[in-house]
Amino acid sequence: MGKVKREISDSKLAFILLLPSGLLILMLIGYPMLSNFYISFFEQPINPNLPADFIGFQNFTETLTDPEFYKSLGLTLLYTVLVVAGSTYLGLYVAILFNRPFRFRKLARSLIILSYVTPSISLIFGWKYMFNNGYGIINYIGRDVLHIFDTPPLWFDDPTSSFVLVVLFAIWRYFPYAFIAFLAILQTISPTLYEAAEMDGANIWQKFKVVTLPAIMPVMMTVITLRTIWMFYMFEDVYLLTNKVNVLGIYLYETAFAFNDLGKASAISVLLFLIICTLIIVIRKRVDLNASS
Amino acid sequence: MKLKMSRIVAFLLVAVTLIGCSSESGSGADGEVTIEFMHTSVEQERLDVINGLISKFEEENPQINIDPVVVEESSLTTKIVTLAQSGKLPEVIEVGQEYAKVMDKDSLIDTEAIKEVVSNIGEDEYYDGALKLVRTEDGESYRGVPISGWVQGIWYNKEMLDSKGFEEPKSWEDVREVAEAFTDKSNQKYGIALPTVENNFSEQAFSQFALSNNANILNSEGNVTLETPEMKEALGYYQELSEYTMPGSNGVTEVKDAFMNDTVPMAMYSTYILPAIYDEGTPENLGYAIPSKEQEAVYGTVSSLTIPAGLENQQKEAAQTFIEFLSEPENATEYILMAPGGAQPVTKSVVENEQYQSNEVIESFGDLSTEIAESFNDIQVFGLVDGKNYVKMGDITSSNAIPIMINKATVGGSSEEEAIEAAKTQLEKVVD
Numbered sequence: 001m002g003k004v005k006r007e008i009s010d011s012k013l014a015f016i017l018l019l020p021s022g023l024l025i026l027m028l029i030g031y032p033m034l035s036n037f038y039i040s041f042f043e044q045p046i047n048p049n050l051p052a053d054f055i056g057f058q059n060f061t062e063t064l065t066d067p068e069f070y071k072s073l074g075l076t077l078l079y080t081v082l083v084v085a086g087s088t089y090l091g092l093y094v095a096i097l098f099n100r101p102f103r104f105r106k107l108a109r110s111l112i113i114l115s116y117v118t119p120s121i122s123l124i125f126g127w128k129y130m131f132n133n134g135y136g137i138i139n140y141i142g143r144d145v146l147h148i149f150d151t152p153p154l155w156f157d158d159p160t161s162s163f164v165l166v167v168l169f170a171i172w173r174y175f176p177y178a179f180i181a182f183l184a185i186l187q188t189i190s191p192t193l194y195e196a197a198e199m200d201g202a203n204i205w206q207k208f209k210v211v212t213l214p215a216i217m218p219v220m221m222t223v224i225t226l227r228t229i230w231m232f233y234m235f236e237d238v239y240l241l242t243n244k245v246n247v248l249g250i251y252l253y254e255t256a257f258a259f260n261d262l263g264k265a266s267a268i269s270v271l272l273f274l275i276i277c278t279l280i281i282v283i284r285k286r287v288d289l290n291a292s293s
Numbered sequence: 294m295k296l297k298m299s300r301i302v303a304f305l306l307v308a309v310t311l312i313g314c315s316s317e318s319g320s321g322a323d324g325e326v327t328i329e330f331m332h333t334s335v336e337q338e339r340l341d342v343i344n345g346l347i348s349k350f351e352e353e354n355p356q357i358n359i360d361p362v363v364v365e366e367s368s369l370t371t372k373i374v375t376l377a378q379s380g381k382l383p384e385v386i387e388v389g390q391e392y393a394k395v396m397d398k399d400s401l402i403d404t405e406a407i408k409e410v411v412s413n414i415g416e417d418e419y420y421d422g423a424l425k426l427v428r429t430e431d432g433e434s435y436r437g438v439p440i441s442g443w444v445q446g447i448w449y450n451k452e453m454l455d456s457k458g459f460e461e462p463k464s465w466e467d468v469r470e471v472a473e474a475f476t477d478k479s480n481q482k483y484g485i486a487l488p489t490v491e492n493n494f495s496e497q498a499f500s501q502f503a504l505s506n507n508a509n510i511l512n513s514e515g516n517v518t519l520e521t522p523e524m525k526e527a528l529g530y531y532q533e534l535s536e537y538t539m540p541g542s543n544g545v546t547e548v549k550d551a552f553m554n555d556t557v558p559m560a561m562y563s564t565y566i567l568p569a570i571y572d573e574g575t576p577e578n579l580g581y582a583i584p585s586k587e588q589e590a591v592y593g594t595v596s597s598l599t600i601p602a603g604l605e606n607q608q609k610e611a612a613q614t615f616i617e618f619l620s621e622p623e624n625a626t627e628y629i630l631m632a633p634g635g636a637q638p639v640t641k642s643v644v645e646n647e648q649y650q651s652n653e654v655i656e657s658f659g660d661l662s663t664e665i666a667e668s669f670n671d672i673q674v675f676g677l678v679d680g681k682n683y684v685k686m687g688d689i690t691s692s693n694a695i696p697i698m699i700n701k702a703t704v705g706g707s708s709e710e711e712a713i714e715a716a717k718t719q720l721e722k723v724v725d
Contacts, residue, residue: 046377047399049603133541134481134551154541157704243491243542243700257371258691259723260395262378 033273040266052263059267069268072251073275079167079238079247080231086171088223091178096212098179099186109183116176124240127169131155162244170237174230178223185219186212225283232276248272326611327358329383333366339631346627350618357611370395370691377401382601384612390426390595390674391493393436394687397429403602403609404434410600410613411435414620414640422672423595423639430684437597438616439639441629444593444668445497445563447485447582453558454580465502465530465586468559472537475558484537486551486560489703490544496695497592498561500675501583503527504590510675510695511683517720519713528702528709535703542704564665567634567658576657581664583671593672595639622646634658637666685724694719 040059042052063069094112098105115123131138139152156162193211202210235249252272256265334343340363347359362383364372370392376382377399388396396402416424423439447468454460454471462468472484488498503509508523518524539551545562552560553569559582560566570579583589598619600612618624622642626649629636633654638644644666649655655662675695676686689695698716701707707715 045399046374046396047401047602048378048380050400132547134539134547134556152540154704157541254693257374258693260374260399260688260691262374 036266037270039263040270042263044262044266046260046262055263059264060271062264063267063271068246069251072246072248075163075246076232076248079163079170079234079245080228082167083170083174083231084224084227086167087175087227088178088220090171090175091180091223092182092216092220094175095179095182095186096208098183112179113176115173120173120237121240123169123173124237127165127241128156131165133157156242157244159244162242166238166241166245169241170231170234173237174227177227181219181223182216185216189215221283221286225280228279228283229276232279233272325356325358326607327360328385328608328611328615329360329362330385330387330615331362331364331369331372331383332387333364333369334631335363335365342627342631346619346624349624350615353618354614357614359615373401377601380603384600384604384608385615386599386601387440387596388437388599390436390597391687391690393427393597393599394676394682394684395691396599396601396687397436398684398687401601402436403600403604404429404436406600406604406609406613407436407438408434410438410616410620413613413617414438418640418642420639420641420669422593422669425677425680425682426593426595426672426674427597428680428682430682432680432682435597437595437599438620439595439597440619440625441636442593442595442639442669443564443635443637444591444665444672445501445561446591446668447559447584448552448562448566449559449580449582450552450555451578451580453555461580461582462559463582463585465505465584468582468584469530469534469537471559472534476537481556483539483551483557484559485534486543486548486557486562487531487535487538487703488543488545488548488561489535489538489700490542490547491693491696491700492544493690493696494545494548495699496675496690497594499527499531499695499699500673501561501590501592502531502586504673504675505584505586505588506530507587509678510689511678511686513678513681515678515681515683515685517689517717517724519717519720525709525713528698528713531699532702532709538703540704542700563635564637565632565635568632568654571634571654571657576661577659579658579661581661581668583668589671590673591668591671592674593637593669594674596636623648634662637669639669688723689720692719692723694723 039052041054041056043055043058044052098109098112102108130136133139133152133154136155138155142148143150143152153161155165189211194207197207197211233249234247235253238245238247239250239253248268252265252268255261255268330347332343334340343361347361351358369388373382373386373388373392373396377396382401393402397404411419411424419439423442424435426442427436427439428434429436447462449462449471453475457471457474459467459471459474462471468485475482475484488494503524506523506527508518508521508527510517510519512518539547539556541547543551548560548562549566549569551557552562552566553573567576567579570576583591598616600609600616604612619628620640622640623646625638625640626643626646629638629643630649630652633652638649643649658665674686676683676689694716697719698712701715702709702712705712
């Protein structure tokens, strides 16, 4: 009897402790979401005192029939897949390399995470200077030192090279997040497991497949899920680096703030929300499958 | 224990409620009023000047408190849209003429309140060039009270031009000749630093060539006129001139760097090049030319202080008092001298002000300072046709269609017809 009472008061306490954060989430996320959903059915002027016209699903149909939207969606999906795969792979690779004692390990670890902790804007300026068409160091090395090309490519003016560069930038910028997560979990794997695998005659790849991968799988899925969400909504990195890679974040921003079409921008964000939700559900399903197998 | 728990809960709830509240403008019971002033002077030394002016104002007007809201220039428009949506626009906003049009279109500006301020200060006080940029489409009122401005033209290095026997380039042909003579691509030397980037900078630079050839984006009926022979000729010329500029999309940084490190002898830039030239110690070597074909066309912009629509009377009057205070010659001079040389006066009283004239940067440029100040009256901008300042030009600029057209023609390898056609299609979405 006493136990039951205790359990009730525990759940009450939990509820009370969760209440403020629940309220905050409702206020800061729930309300804007609902408001955004509501606006997506209107032709919304910037001035809230002017009447907003109800136009039903017109914002959605306009978006869904705009070829630019699909171009942008395709580009964003490709960008997300490449960056998530690249940054996760690189993070894991470096974490495995670092998961052993060597001199200056602490210093090396701090250097590795520099790109992640430095503010975007300074890194972006650094890259823009490196690839500057006039005095960038990349052109200097390629043209004047190694003579790879006479006329250097217009790095951030050509859609293809711009895309490659924004992907490389994002992989380099975000792999330390995966690195930290993987290093932490790698350190929890008991060395005896590897010793046992070795005694069974396992090679490096087999050890990775049988011992490492199952152990890091939950972390890997979390890293992939979060990184997918973050990359799918990416705006500032791409926007500040180039005008030539029109990912969905930029498409949305331009609709809202260049064309001042707030209703359509809201409709786009509702669509993005649905797309990313579906994507995440698919990814999570895969985790469950893996877990059950 | 129970009491403690309920206290904790009460505390947390209060904390949550307090997070949602912040200091906001409003009026107190004792007749005091607090208004917000949103400006873009984020640099510490400029902030000090603005905060100094605010303190001085508050001393003179103890009933009015000013709450400064400092915003990066690049995020100003985003801020305005979001604040307008929630009905929380600050009572005084520093805004450029282009975005003032977008705000005016959505009736976000109290043009009558601004008209009162301008007439209290005196329309005659202002340069015509400054007032016409902020005049409303019906010509009856204003979208903002001009506080400072800048003009843009072709800056040239006198010594470099001399070395090849050139004088100040006066016409399109002169500019092309000089640019061609100095271009040596294998040694990365170019003739002119020309904006080609996909943002307003290119639109502003191109507008000078287009308008000097009588090509405006809108005609006197307010219709888009991109396909005129004059516009095609101007874009063709700009495209040709871009052969003599640095490769790729050139923005503010590239153009300024190329001019400052002698990669080019000429650059299209605003008066904000002057402080850098002063720091280099070569003000006497700088020349200023205006693109000219059928006529001369100077591009310029004014930064104005605007008052949003729908304010309570007390707030509105406080905003008007504050703007009038900032426009007083002594205070306006201090405001302009935050960026001496870069920011240009918009009233004659500032130009005549002793503090302005004795400023070492202004003095060092000698007659050039006067020449630049006077060019304010020759300002022509896209969308200003026969004195009518079309509000839809704000949307056209906002849509970025013109810079994309310029970038396509100069960097993207499109012909001028293709670039114009693409811009026309894009503008059809924006303009009814």
